[in-house]
Amino acid sequence: MGQDIGVSGQLGGSLPATGGKAKILEKHPDDIVVTACLRTALTRGGKGGFKDTHASDLMAGALKAVIDRSKIDPSLVEDICVGTVLAPGGGATEMRAASLVAGFPESTAVRTLNRQCSSGLQACVDVANQIKAGMIEVGIGAGVESMSQQYGPAAVSEFSELLESHPEAANCKVPMGVLSEQMAKDRNISRQSQDAFAAASYQKAGKAQAEGLFNEEIAPLKVKFEDPKSGETREIVVDKDDGVRPGVTAESLGKIKASFAKDGSIHAGNASQISDGAAAVLLMKRSTAERLGQQILGKFVAASIAGVPPLLMGIGPWKAIPKVFELTGITKDDVDIFEINEAFASQCLWCANELGIPAEKINPKGGAIAFGHPLGCTGARQVSTLLYELRRRGQKVGVTSMCIGTGMGMAAVWVAE
Numbered sequence: 080m081g082q083d084i085g086v087s088g089q090l091g092g093s094l095p096a097t098g099g100k101a102k103i104l105e106k107h108p109d110d111i112v113v114t115a116c117l118r119t120a121l122t123r124g125g126k127g128g129f130k131d132t133h134a135s136d137l138m139a140g141a142l143k144a145v146i147d148r149s150k151i152d153p154s155l156v157e158d159i160c161v162g163t164v165l166a167p168g169g170g171a172t173e174m175r176a177a178s179l180v181a182g183f184p185e186s187t188a189v190r191t192l193n194r195q196c197s198s199g200l201q202a203c204v205d206v207a208n209q210i211k212a213g214m215i216e217v218g219i220g221a222g223v224e225s226m227s228q229q230y231g232p233a234a235v236s237e238f239s240e241l242l243e244s245h246p247e248a249a250n251c252k253v254p255m256g257v258l259s260e261q262m263a264k265d266r267n268i269s270r271q272s273q274d275a276f277a278a279a280s281y282q283k284a285g286k287a288q289a290e291g292l293f294n295e296e297i298a299p300l301k302v303k304f305e306d307p308k309s310g311e312t313r314e315i316v317v318d319k320d321d322g323v324r325p326g327v328t329a330e331s332l333g334k335i336k337a338s339f340a341k342d343g344s345i346h347a348g349n350a351s352q353i354s355d356g357a358a359a360v361l362l363m364k365r366s367t368a369e370r371l372g373q374q375i376l377g378k379f380v381a382a383s384i385a386g387v388p389p390l391l392m393g394i395g396p397w398k399a400i401p402k403v404f405e406l407t408g409i410t411k412d413d414v415d416i417f418e419i420n421e422a423f424a425s426q427c428l429w430c431a432n433e434l435g436i437p438a439e440k441i442n443p444k445g446g447a448i449a450f451g452h453p454l455g456c457t458g459a460r461q462v463s464t465l466l467y468e469l470r471r472r473g474q475k476v477g478v479t480s481m482c483i484g485t486g487m488g489m490a491a492v493w494v495a496e
Contacts, residue, residue, distance in 0.1 A: 099408025103380050103494055104475060108366035111207040112496075114373035115149035115361040116463035117141065117298045121320045121451040124226040124353035128317035132302045134166060134225035135173035137357035142181035144298035145219060145359045149373060153183045156361075157215035160205050161191045162198025162222035163455035165229035169193060174223075193455070196420060196481050197384075197489035198222055200458025203360050204382045204491060216367055222460065223357035224453035230353060250389040251485040255422070256350070258390050260339040263425040270344035273424040274332040277349035277448045279438075280421060281327035284445025288323050292444055292471070296463040320450035322352045349424040354451025358459035375496050377466040381406045382491040393426025395488020396480040397433050403478070403490040411436055414492075415474035418461040420481035421446035430482075444468060457481065462493065469495035 119141055122128040129137060138161060146153055159178055163170040175189040194201045199222025206218035235252060242248045250258075263273070287293060299318035306313070327348070337343035338350075361373075368375050383402035387394050396419050404410060417440050421427045431441055444464060447457065461479040469477050480490035 099410070100413040100476065103407055103409060103492065106365065108364065110365040111210055111362055111379045112365050112368050112375045113360055113362060113377045113379065113462065113466060114368050114375055115145050115151070116296070116359070116376060116466055117144050117148060118296055118358035118456070118460045118463050119300050119356050120297050120317050121322065121354045121356040121453060121456075121460070122317060123322050123451070124230060124355060127321045127355065128304060128315060129225070129302060129355035130227040131305050132225065132355065133173070133228065134163060134170065134223045134357070135177040136302070137225065137300070137355065138174055138221065138223040139177040139180040140300040141221065141223070141298060141357040141359045142178055142183065142219070145361050146182050148298075149361050151217070151361065151371070151373065154186060155217045155371070156183060156187050156219055158206065158209060158218045159183070159187060159189045160202040160218070160220055161189065161455070162193070162200070162202040162458060163191050163224060164193050164195055164198055165224060165226065165234045165454065166191070167229075194487075194489070195484040196422065196452070196454055197458050197483045197487070198455040199358060199460060200382070200479060200481070200489055200491055203362065203379070203459055203462060206362050207379045210362060210364060217361070217363045219359055219361050220459060221357065221359040222456040222458055224455040225355050226353045226453055227355050247389060253390060255392060255484060256339045256345060259393055259423045259425055260343045260345050262391060262393050263344050266429050268344070268425045268429055270333070271329070272428060273344055273349045275329040276424040276428045277332055278327055278329040280442065280445045280448040281324055283443060284320070284323045284449035285325045287444035288319060292468070293320065295467045322354060322450045323445070345423060345425060349448060351420070351422050351447035351452035352450065354453045356451065356453040356456045356460065358456050358463060360459055360462050376470065377493055377495040380492040380494060382489065385488050387486045387488060389486035392484060392486045393423060393482045394430060395482035395486070396490060397430040397488065399488035399490035400434060400478060400480050403492055407492050409476065409492065414440065414476050414478050415472070416443060416465055416469055416477045417441050418465045418477065418479045419446070420452060420457055420461070421448040422452065422482050424448060426482055458489070465493060466495050
């Protein structure tokens with residue numbers, strides 16, 4: 080399996096785990112730290128609490144919440160980078176406008192980026208690297224998506240004859256459900272194992288929601304909502320993920336019809352939900368945070384990016400996670416929690432099995448199958464989900480990772496404080 084993409088599936092290489100972990104737990108003045116991280120609730124695309132809310136308004140709400148929570152002087156934030164996938168024009172104009180609505184001055188610069196499902200993480204990493212390089216002192220990495228308003232065929236460009244004539248290039252536009260179905264068959268990932276994994280995600284998320292474990296990371300937003308039955312528009316406060324369903328079992332998921340092939344294994348219940356949401360992460364050096372009196376929630380250690388064949392998009396974390404371990408000198412045994420995006424149960428399960436990650440370390444509060452994957456948001460959302468859970472448990476080391484459309488994977492190491 081490893082030969083076709085040129086990397087071993089073994090974790091950590093030859094670097095000593097104890098030395099690597101001890102090193103990343105050290106505190107230094109130039110560490111890139113997180114002093115606020117939060118997200119909106121994630122709501123069901125086309126049906127949920129944010130179905131009538133623009134992505135820009137979601138982002139404005141999340142950015143305002145960062146100011147309110149951190150008490151940071153907005154004029155100190157020099158740059159905001161927002162990951163977003165589906166927005167026309169890359170979302171550049173409305174995200175700049177959203178920052179102004181949120182309370183940031185005109186001196187705060189804004190940009191957007193699109194690395195598909197890892198856009199929110201890439202935004203955080205880009206800001207961390209800007210701080211490391213001395214370009215800025217304080218910045219925000221963020222992500223947002225309104226899949227209610229912008230998801231669909233129009234989000235994919237038509238390929239030119241040149242691209243269509245190149246087999247691997249043409250594979251970049253194969254629908255993810257179709258290629259994931261094929262991957263599940265090729266890698267012998269059974270329908271039963273996928274449904275069991277998905278049911279566990281729902282059960283973990285339901286339990287976490289009932290126990291209030293998402294409350295710290297979610298910033299409530301007041302939005303307008305049109306009742307689909309009465310047509311009446313009213314204001315509502317959205318403060319919980321509305322895709323979480325109690326009572327889901329592997330048996331109940333087993334009754335759902337396959338979506339992409341008559342005898343297939345992938346369906347709406349074992350794949351990520353189409354959702355709306357936003358997230359934001361405030362970053363600066365430790366020395367800056369201490370000077371400003373900011374609470375330090377955790378620190379960014381390192382990130383990796385890796386390419387895989389487009390038709391094997393889902394295996395991205397399998398390649399990216401060992402790569403970030405090589406960068407940091409840690410192994411899977413040093414990691415307390417892995418937040419791996421559940422694009423499909425098939426790919427998340429395969430990556431976990433190949434890497435030998437214990438099930439109890441993966442997505443302990445559930446994942447995108449249970450509460451959604453707003454494309455540009457997820458990578459930034461995972462940071463607050465991870466850091467708050469590590470702190471609650473008194474644990475330290477976490478990894479966030481995801482597969483990426485067109486054949487990539489990304490991963491990052493974070494330490495809670």
